[in-house]
Amino acid sequence: MRLLPILLFVAVAVVLLLPLLRRMRVRVRSAPRALPDELVKDPVCQTYIVKSRAVRRTDAGQVRYFCSEQCARLDAGG
Numbered sequence: 669m670r671l672l673p674i675l676l677f678v679a680v681a682v683v684l685l686l687p688l689l690r691r692m693r694v695r696v697r698s699a700p701r702a703l704p705d706e707l708v709k710d711p712v713c714q715t716y717i718v719k720s721r722a723v724r725r726t727d728a729g730q731v732r733y734f735c736s737e738q739c740a741r742l743d744a745g746g
């Protein structure tokens with residue numbers, strides 16, 4: 669019988685993988701979806717980025733969004 673070790677291996681693999689799969693499902697379910705993916709324009713490089721992931725800077729009461737810290741710094745520096 670050559671099948672027995674293979675079957676045992678598959679059984680062990682399934683037992684080990686099931687908790688991992690369950691954890692992944694829980695993560696997907698509990699992932700926050702509060703903010704809608706609104707697009708904003710980076711005034712420095714003219715790139716559109718997702719608002720929830722953009723770098724936010726408040727400048728004289730006006731909120732500006734940048735694609736990266738680098739662009740935020742460039743804008744602040746003039």
Ligand SMILES: [Zn+2]
Nearest residue numbers: 710713735739
């Ligand atoms: Zn940019």
